[in-house]
Amino acid sequence: MYETGGALGSIFILFLIVVSVMAFLVPLFIFRIRNEVIAQNAKLSIMIDLLNDSKTEIICKLCGSQNNKTATKCKFCGSPLGKI
Ligand SMILES: [Zn+2]
Numbered sequence: 001m002y003e004t005g006g007a008l009g010s011i012f013i014l015f016l017i018v019v020s021v022m023a024f025l026v027p028l029f030i031f032r033i034r035n036e037v038i039a040q041n042a043k044l045s046i047m048i049d050l051l052n053d054s055k056t057e058i059i060c061k062l063c064g065s066q067n068n069k070t071a072t073k074c075k076f077c078g079s080p081l082g083k084i
Pocket of ligand 1: 060061062063064065074075076077078079
């Protein structure tokens with residue numbers, strides 16, 4: 001009876017030690033994951049910006065230069081843009 005109680009007590013103490021170690025480690029993991037998420041979001045926003053920039057540009061069919069979406073004529077050769 002006493003033997004099992006002592007075993008349970010040691011298991012409980014071990015469990016408490018594990019929990020305390022986890023309590024110290026979990027915030028570090030959470031901060032690490034948070035930083036990774038922030039870094040990923042920054043990369044994603046940069047990628048979205050790049051994609052939007054590429055979408056807002058029209059490539060001239062004649063000379064291949066990039067023009068603004070609002071432009072109606074190519075800034076290099078003057079040929080009409082749009083209507084692909
Ligand atoms: Zn052109």
